Amino acid sequence: MDMQSPDQSPDTSSREIPFFATRRKVYPRRVKGPIRRIKWAVLAVCLAVYYLAPWLRWDRGIGRPDQAFLIDMPARRAYFLGLEIWPQEVYYIAGLLILGAVGLFCVTSLFGRLWCGFTCPQTVWTDLFMWAERLIEGDRMARVRLDQQSWSSEKLAKKAAKHAVWLVIAALTGGAWIMYFNDAPTVTWQVATLQASTTVYFFFGLFTATTYLLAGWAREQVCTYMCPWPRFQSAMVDEDTLTVTYRGWRGEPRGRHHKGESWEGRGDCVDCHACVAVCPTGIDIRDGLQLECIGCGLCIDACNEIMDNLQRPRQLIAFDTAANRIAQERGSSVRLRLIRPRTLIYSVVLIALTGAMLATLLTRTTAGIAVLADRSPLFVRLSDGSISNNFTIKLQNKAAMPRTFELVVQGLPGATIQIEEDERPFMDADLGVPLKVKGDSIGTFHAHLHVRQTTGAEAPFVFEARAQEDGETVRYRATFRGPAQ
Amino acid sequence: MPTKGEKDAVTGRETTGHEWDGIRELNTPLPRWWLYVFYASIAFAVGYGVLYPSVPWLHGHFAGLLGYTNRNAVAEEMAAVAQRQAPIIERIRTSDLTAIRSDPQLFAFAVAGGKAAFADNCVPCHRAGGAGAPGFPTLAADRWLWGGTLETIHQTISHGVRNDDPDSHQSAMPRFGLDGMLTAAQISDVADYVRSLSGHAGPAGAIERGAKIFAENCALCHGETGKGNRDVGAPDLTAKISLYGSDRATVVDVITRARAGSMPSWSRRLDPVTIKMLTMYVHSLGGGE
Numbered sequence: 042m043d044m045q046s047p048d049q050s051p052d053t054s055s056r057e058i059p060f061f062a063t064r065r066k067v068y069p070r071r072v073k074g075p076i077r078r079i080k081w082a083v084l085a086v087c088l089a090v091y092y093l094a095p096w097l098r099w100d101r102g103i104g105r106p107d108q109a110f111l112i113d114m115p116a117r118r119a120y121f122l123g124l125e126i127w128p129q130e131v132y133y134i135a136g137l138l139i140l141g142a143v144g145l146f147c148v149t150s151l152f153g154r155l156w157c158g159f160t161c162p163q164t165v166w167t168d169l170f171m172w173a174e175r176l177i178e179g180d181r182m183a184r185v186r187l188d189q190q191s192w193s194s195e196k197l198a199k200k201a202a203k204h205a206v207w208l209v210i211a212a213l214t215g216g217a218w219i220m221y222f223n224d225a226p227t228v229t230w231q232v233a234t235l236q237a238s239t240t241v242y243f244f245f246g247l248f249t250a251t252t253y254l255l256a257g258w259a260r261e262q263v264c265t266y267m268c269p270w271p272r273f274q275s276a277m278v279d280e281d282t283l284t285v286t287y288r289g290w291r292g293e294p295r296g297r298h299h300k301g302e303s304w305e306g307r308g309d310c311v312d313c314h315a316c317v318a319v320c321p322t323g324i325d326i327r328d329g330l331q332l333e334c335i336g337c338g339l340c341i342d343a344c345n346e347i348m349d350n351l352q353r354p355r356q357l358i359a360f361d362t363a364a365n366r367i368a369q370e371r372g373s374s375v376r377l378r379l380i381r382p383r384t385l386i387y388s389v390v391l392i393a394l395t396g397a398m399l400a401t402l403l404t405r406t407t408a409g410i411a412v413l414a415d416r417s418p419l420f421v422r423l424s425d426g427s428i429s430n431n432f433t434i435k436l437q438n439k440a441a442m443p444r445t446f447e448l449v450v451q452g453l454p455g456a457t458i459q460i461e462e463d464e465r466p467f468m469d470a471d472l473g474v475p476l477k478v479k480g481d482s483i484g485t486f487h488a489h490l491h492v493r494q495t496t497g498a499e500a501p502f503v504f505e506a507r508a509q510e511d512g513e514t515v516r517y518r519a520t521f522r523g524p525a526q
Numbered sequence: 527m528p529t530k531g532e533k534d535a536v537t538g539r540e541t542t543g544h545e546w547d548g549i550r551e552l553n554t555p556l557p558r559w560w561l562y563v564f565y566a567s568i569a570f571a572v573g574y575g576v577l578y579p580s581v582p583w584l585h586g587h588f589a590g591l592l593g594y595t596n597r598n599a600v601a602e603e604m605a606a607v608a609q610r611q612a613p614i615i616e617r618i619r620t621s622d623l624t625a626i627r628s629d630p631q632l633f634a635f636a637v638a639g640g641k642a643a644f645a646d647n648c649v650p651c652h653r654a655g656g657a658g659a660p661g662f663p664t665l666a667a668d669r670w671l672w673g674g675t676l677e678t679i680h681q682t683i684s685h686g687v688r689n690d691d692p693d694s695h696q697s698a699m700p701r702f703g704l705d706g707m708l709t710a711a712q713i714s715d716v717a718d719y720v721r722s723l724s725g726h727a728g729p730a731g732a733i734e735r736g737a738k739i740f741a742e743n744c745a746l747c748h749g750e751t752g753k754g755n756r757d758v759g760a761p762d763l764t765a766k767i768s769l770y771g772s773d774r775a776t777v778v779d780v781i782t783r784a785r786a787g788s789m790p791s792w793s794r795r796l797d798p799v800t801i802k803m804l805t806m807y808v809h810s811l812g813g814g815e
Contacts (some may be wrong), residue, residue, distance in 0.1 A: 418657035421812060422667040424765030426725070429812050431655075431666070461810050462630065489812040 066188070067261060067323035069171060070181035074342025083159045084168055092213070095220035099123070102441055105481070109268075112222050120392050124402075125481075127439060129409065136398045143394060145270075147387035149377060150277040153284040153360070154336030156272070166214065166256035167321065170207055177203045181318060181384050208258045209248070215248035218300045235296060249488075261322035265333050272332075279363075281378045285336050286361040287316075287327045290370040298351070316340035316358060326358055410447070410506050410515040411436035419522045427493045428523040433488045435505055438478040446484075447473035452502035453492055453521055461487035475509065490521065498525040619799050623676040626806060633806060640807025643800050647792070656811045660770055661787055666811040669765045673756045674815040680805040684793040687759065691791035697758040702743065703782025712739050717777040720744075721754040723763045724772060 097109035099122055119126040119134075126133055147361035148155055157164060178184045187196055188221040194465045219228055219241050223311050231237035232245065240309050255263055278284065291309030310327065310368060317325050319340060322333045344358040368375045416453060423429055438444050450470035458470040462511065463486075471491060478484035492500075500521040507514040534541050540553040556564075575581070579595065582590040589595075608615075614635050626632045634655060645654070651662040658664030664670055672682045672695050687691040690781055702708040708716070712735075718728035719736025741750065747760040754762035761769055769775050770785060808814075 293640035415655060417654035418666060419655065421664060421666040422767050423667050423813075424762060424767055431667070431812055462633075487810065 064262060065323060068181045068184050068318075069321045069323075069339075070318040070343075071175060072319040072343045072346075074339075074345060076338040076342045078124045080159060080168065080337065080339075086163050087160060087162075087165050088169070089489050092217050095217060097226040101125075105441065106224060108224055110221060111224070114222060114467075125384075125439065127437070129437070130405075133398070133402075136394065140391070140394050140398065143387060143391050146277050147384060147391055149274050150279065150282055150381075150383050150387060153278065153282050154271075154274065154334070157264065157335040159338035161254060162191075163268070164321075164337065166210075166252060167260050169210060170256040170260075171321070172349045173206045173210065174203055177206065194209065204257075207253055211253035211256070212245075214252040215245045215250075217249040219245050254499075260331065261335075264322060264335055271335075277383070279381070279383070280367075281362050281364055281381055283360045283377070284330050284361055285326055285327070285334055285340065285358065286363070286366050287307055287358050288356070288361070288366060288369065289327070290366070292327065292357050304353070309348070309357050311347065311351065313347055315343040315347050319343040330363070406513060406515065407439040407509060408444075408506070408513045408515045409439070410504065410517045411435045411437075412504055412519050414519065414522070420524070422524070423491065425493075427491050428496065428521075430490045430492075430521050430523075432488045432490060432504075432519065434488055434504065434517075436476060436478050436484045436486070438480060438482060438484065441480045442510070443477060443480045445475045445477050446506040447509060448486075448488075448492065449473045449505045449507070450474055450502060451505055453490070453496070453500065455493050456521075457491045459488070459489045467491065473507075476506070492521060492523070495526060496521055496523045498522065544634070615799055618802055623680060623802065623805060626802065627676060627809075636803040636806035637810050639800070640803035643796065643804050644807050647796070648804070651789075656808060661785070663769060664767065664813075665808050666813055667767055668813040668815075669757045669762055669767055670756065670813065670815070671761055671769075674809075674813055676805060676814070677810055678756070679808050679814075680801065682789070683801050683804050683808070684791070686789040686791040688786055688788040689791050691794070694791055695759055697747075697760070698786055699747070699760075699784040701782070701784040704784075708739065708743065708781070713778055713781050716740050716744065717774060717781060720752070720763050720777055720781075721772065721774060724766050724768070726772065 094110050095108065098107050099109035099120070100107055106118075106120060108120065109122050111118075113119070117128045117463055133222065145156055149263050174184070175440045178187055187199060190196060192498070216229070216232065219232075222244075223241065228237060228241060237245075258269070289308075291308060293308040295310035295312045298304075298311045300305075316327070317323070317340075319342070320326070321337060321339065322335060324333045326334065338360060341356075341358045341360070345355045348355050348357055362375070362377060364375050365377070376389055412435075413433040415433070419430075432450070436446050436460050438446075448458075449459070449472070450458060453470060456470035457467040458474060459465070459467045460476065463474060463476070467489075468474065476484060476486055500523070502521055504519055505514060505516045506516075532541050532543060533539065534550060538550065540554045542551045544551040547570075555561075560697055576590070577594075577654070578590040579587055580590060590796055591745045614632065618632060618636060621629070621632065626636055644652075648656075651659070651661055652665055653662070656665030658667070663669075668674070672678055672687070681693075681714075682695065684697070685691045686694035688697075700707055703710070703713055715732045715736035716739045716791045717736070718732040719740050722728050722733045722736075740748075740752070744752075745756050747755055748763055749760075754760045768776075770780055792804075796804070
């Protein structure tokens with residue numbers, strides 16, 4: 042696949058390429074156009090969701106958190122609107138992450154780096170920081186001049202103002218982060234009145250610092266050097282993927298163009314470097330698709346503006362596929378192929394995963410049981426010759442109301458049971474011991490199980506707990522142990 | 527010292543000025559960031575050395591200005607834990623055993639604390655979980671020598687068995703064989719009878735003879751039906767578990783030489799709260815009455 046412009050391929054044989062390159066500071070120029078407008082809109086939506094989501098309220102009843110999105114670490118609960126996740130169900134989060142990854146693969150193979158260019162937090166916050174920078178220090182040339190001139194009170198004032206604004210944005214970002222882990226109004230008041238815990242201040246400081254450093258200082262270096270995603274997403278990109286494409290067949294040979302000159306025998310690219318000047322990662326898209334390109338498309342807006350001024354056709358740089366570019370070089374064109382083996386596979390995986398997640402979510406129970414057999418001793422012989430096994434039983438009641446579970450032993454004929462937390466003496470194990478569990482909590486019970494007849498070294502049986510209130514039933518396969526025969 | 531500005535002709539880099547047999551060493555300084563981290567480490571080491579225990583002397587060491595030791599840190603943490611637990615410990619101290627048993631919070635705390643104390647003090651003889659061993663009763667089973675209620679368990683742990691604590695359980699089984707109280711043949715018969723009480727087979731004639739000997743010699747403590755007597759720690763011989771073993775040789779040996787196990791008086795070693803917690807734990811193992 043030819044991704045390099047024919048005339049721009051660097052000759053690597055004669056030149057020694059060092060392993061380390063010092064960073065050239067990037068001064069992206071302001072740009073106007075439809076893609077820039079979409080980027081602003083996406084930025085506004087993403088930031089609004091991030092900053093406002095913790096303030097959404099959701100009534101869960103008295104004594105329960107009323108925050109719509111809350112990860113309550115000390116109480117080991119995560120709340121997402123009407124959904125309450127216990128630590129035992131952390132696989133939902135694993136499922137969400139896998140879903141996110143496959144979704145990203147699918148979108149990338151179809152439309153290139155949409156995530157990187159528009160929605161990635163690094164892009165969104167860098168954009169926001171650049172906007173603040175431009176308001177204070179001016180556009181590209183003004184910033185270059187400011188950095189080159191010696192220190193003056195004006196330069197100091199501008200730099201100080203910029204970093205102050207950056208720090209405020211960073212602090213708001215770090216501040217919003219901790220709200221997802223605490224009740225938002227409470228923690229805001231606590232932080233403001235210096236009453237919050239050290240943990241809260243630590244994470245507040247951590248996310249303030251990372252936002253400031255990553256969006257203010259590191260910027261495109263995060264994408265180029267730190268992020269693993271650009272490194273392996275070439276595995277998802279093929280010749281039918283939409284990428285930011287410079288149509289070299291139309292642009293070359295490039296060169297300066299004076300008014301009134303003919304366009305015959307030359308390309309449309311006037312080598313104005315507008316595409317380079319607006320690029321947030323400081324690359325030249327005319328060198329072809331490259332690792333550093335985050336696919337934001339700002340160069341498309343910049344080039345279209347120039348083409349309009351020159352009264353040449355737009356889309357010298359465009360979202361296009363490599364296949365179409367090569368075809369156009371030969372005078373034909375290919376249509377965008379959305380349905381390809383890899384997009385089909387990604388879609389099938391995506392649908393299957395979503396289905397599986399939905400199925401488990403819809404059939405989710407509000408009760409759970411876990412049984413731990415005492416291991417020292419595994420069993421005890423009693424004075425009448427019967428065998429005793431001890432079990433620790435944990436009954437999870439995920440419902441808000443307290444419930445009483447009838448605990449029944451199935452598959453051990455003649456067994457008797459006593460629960461250490463219950464006053465009743467030994468009773469037939471198949472009758473059902475009622476065990477009360479408070480709402481939204483786990484009840485722990487210690488059971489003594491006696492079996493008269495010989496069971497051998499291992500006898501499988503089942504603990505069944507059935508809620509009296511709504512009949513919800515959970516089972517646990519356990520093993521009764523005795524002396525080997 | 528390097529000659530200022532002396533450059534290597536091939537690489538164009540400065541040299542250190544060192545030369546061996548015409549080979550000159552290039553000057554490759556440490557990366558700046560590395561050097562600064564190194565200096566910062568030195569500054570940190572000085573501060574650390576002044577504040578924390580550092581320099582060894584012939585006897586002892588420099589203790590550091592902060593007076594920090596790991597031992598103190600642990601002691602502080604232990605004190606903090608003790609302070610946190612103080613209210614509930616106080617409630618256990620002032621509550622009687624049945625009150626602790628019927629309060630879910632106190633009971634759960636006492637069982638957890640008793641489990642830890644049991645592992646520290648009791649496991650060498652009674653084994654983990656009170657599983658027991660020959661000569662050391664199984665505490666998770668329902669046969670008790672001195673009683674399995676909260677009160678009797680508490681009494682036994684507090685004062686022990688056959689030790690010099692005046693309140694300890696005292697009793698002794700006669701050495702029927704060694705002291706010539708019974709002949710070998712009689713012991714053999716009574717052993718068959720005793721084993722038959724817990725369902726073991728034996729020659730009918732011997733069992734019949736043994737029953738008479740038992741009634742005359744053993745029933746006083748072990749009861750006419752062999753059910754035992756907890757006042758004197760005489761085991762229930764009808765139970766299908768035994769303290770020393772139920773094979774014939776062991777039973778004959780016990781009757782001949784007698785056995786008298788002992789247990790320390792734990793009130794001399796442990797505080798009352800710990801003994802209460804141990805009582806709750808032992809009672810909860812499955813044999814509590």
